[in-house]
Amino acid sequence: MDFGKNKIECSKLKQKKSKRKVKITFANHLATSQNRGLFSLRFPGASSLPGFQKIMSSQSANEDCLGWAARDPSGVLSPYKFSRRAVGDDDVHIKITYCGVCYADVVWTRNKHNDSKYPVVPGHEIAGIVEKVGSKVQGFSVGDRVGVGTYVNSCRNCEHCNDRLENFCGKGVYTFNGVDADGTVTKGGYSSYIVIHERYCFKIPKDYPLASAAPLLCAGISVYAPMMRHNMNEPGKSLGVIGLGGLGHMAVKFGKAFGLNVTVFSTSMSKKEEALNVLGADKFVVSSDQEQMKASANSVDFIVDTASGDHPFDAYLSLLKKFGVLVLVGFPSEVKFSPASLLLGAKTVSGSVTGGTKQIQEMINFCATKKIYPNIEVIPIQYANEALERLINRDVKHRFVIDIENTLKEE
Numbered sequence: 406m407d408f409g410k411n412k413i414e415c416s417k418l419k420q421k422k423s424k425r426k427v428k429i430t431f432a433n434h435l436a437t438s439q440n441r442g443l444f445s446l447r448f449p450g451a452s453s454l455p456g457f458q459k460i461m462s463s464q465s466a467n468e469d470c471l472g473w474a475a476r477d478p479s480g481v482l483s484p485y486k487f488s489r490r491a492v493g494d495d496d497v498h499i500k501i502t503y504c505g506v507c508y509a510d511v512v513w514t515r516n517k518h519n520d521s522k523y524p525v526v527p528g529h530e531i532a533g534i535v536e537k538v539g540s541k542v543q544g545f546s547v548g549d550r551v552g553v554g555t556y557v558n559s560c561r562n563c564e565h566c567n568d569r570l571e572n573f574c575g576k577g578v579y580t581f582n583g584v585d586a587d588g589t590v591t592k593g594g595y596s597s598y599i600v601i602h603e604r605y606c607f608k609i610p611k612d613y614p615l616a617s618a619a620p621l622l623c624a625g626i627s628v629y630a631p632m633m634r635h636n637m638n639e640p641g642k643s644l645g646v647i648g649l650g651g652l653g654h655m656a657v658k659f660g661k662a663f664g665l666n667v668t669v670f671s672t673s674m675s676k677k678e679e680a681l682n683v684l685g686a687d688k689f690v691v692s693s694d695q696e697q698m699k700a701s702a703n704s705v706d707f708i709v710d711t712a713s714g715d716h717p718f719d720a721y722l723s724l725l726k727k728f729g730v731l732v733l734v735g736f737p738s739e740v741k742f743s744p745a746s747l748l749l750g751a752k753t754v755s756g757s758v759t760g761g762t763k764q765i766q767e768m769i770n771f772c773a774t775k776k777i778y779p780n781i782e783v784i785p786i787q788y789a790n791e792a793l794e795r796l797i798n799r800d801v802k803h804r805f806v807i808d809i810e811n812t813l814k815e816e
């Protein structure tokens with residue numbers, strides 16, 4: 406997940422008020438023990454997590470997992486061999502066949518949040534096949550087609566976990582660059598296999614291609630969850646999508662599947678054709694064109710803001726109708742807007758981070774039933790560095806998916 410030290414909790418935000426602007430600065434860089442909480446990477450209660458002892462004692466050290474890792478903030482990926490834990494009673498061992506390329510992979514390979522733990526093996530949109538199961542595993546069998554998303558552990562005993570909203574668990578562990586219960590730094594899906602507790606593993610329905618399933622595990626759920634939370638599955642409502650990349654294009658797809666009127670707000674004129682003719686958006690607006698933006702004022706009920714870089718908010722808030730909601734899923738370094746942009750029209754700015762395990766499975770099943778497939782470009786692992794560069798340059802309007810099975814080989 407792209408959260409790092411970013412916590413979308415009021416207590417984790419520094420609020421600065423100037424005369425006219427409301428300025429909210431994410432506490433990106435507070436990599437200290439005070440900064441624990443949602444998906445803390447400095448795992449405060451490792452030994453209290455279920456399975457701690459067992460995992461510690463079953464650690465294997467044979468370095469049989471092949472991966473690609475960044476070694477320093479240059480972010481350049483290269484082959485890397487490492488160990489994963491042996492399969493515990495509740496674990497599944499998954500042979501990874503595909504892994505999507507998320508902007509999170511840029512964030513942590515390049516140490517954007519000042520908390521990267523090198524070597525970083527990125528990747529949290531994982532699809533593959535179960536190869537082994539532990540003795541107590543109930544939900545999966547060898548040969549099952551499965552996915553793994555942005556987190557691989559949680560306490561399994563708090564109010565959030567009990568509601569299957571593990572994404573809010575204070576002891577959640579990221580799929581990569583997190584610190585797991587056994588103290589090891591988690592390594593992601595740019596690798597040949599992964600071992601995880603079955604709770605954080607999802608079934609991919611028969612006939613749904615595994616390469617297409619991968620982006621659902623982060624891009625898909627990250628926009629589906631806030632849309633469902635805000636009842637944006639009611640036909641006839643209007644949706645604005647800021648940024649046409651991995652998350653943005655999935656928001657357009659869900660919007661059309663829900664019967665919404667969808668407008669894409671993009672900084673890239675070159676994405677117009679894709680938005681309108683490939684994704685079926687109803688309208689495309691170049692956000693730098695003030696005339697077009699003015700003409701779109703008060704036109705949408707809800708905005709999903711997936712922009713990965715810093716951007717002004719007032720212009721986007723003016724697009725909302727009264728009582729409209731802008732939900733932030735991207736991670737700009739700050740959120741700053743005029744109070745008038747909220748007050749006039751009684752608008753809301755909200756946030757969202759991935760989804761719980763119950764909803765992730767629901768979203769995957771929904772995509773299978775409705776035949777919603779991410780637009781993907783399957784690439785060899787050898788192209789991963791260039792793919793990350795292209796994300797930085799906003800030169801992607803779909804999702805890159807790495808063909809791990811066929812291209813990640815021992816050099």
Ligand SMILES: NC(=O)c1ccc[n+]([C@@H]2O[C@H](COP(=O)([O-])OP(=O)(O)OC[C@H]3O[C@@H](n4cnc5c(N)ncnc54)[C@H](OP(=O)(O)O)[C@@H]3O)[C@@H](O)[C@H]2O)c1
Nearest residue numbers: 407508648649650651652671672712713714735736758759
């Ligand atoms: N909340 C969550 O659960 C969650 C999960 C995954 C990722 N994320 C975050 O969501 C964001 C998007 O991730 P992604 O994987 O979809 O990235 P992506 O595929 O690279 O797409 C991001 C798009 O944002 C737009 N953009 C970039 N910089 C911008 C700027 N300064 N101003 C306006 N628009 C800008 C560009 O679209 P146009 O060319 O159309 O303008 C770009 O293609 C990232 O910040 C990522 O860290 C959040």
Ligand SMILES: [Zn+2]
Nearest residue numbers: 406507509623
């Ligand atoms: Zn992601």
Ligand SMILES: [Zn+2]
Nearest residue numbers: 560563566574
């Ligand atoms: Zn919990």
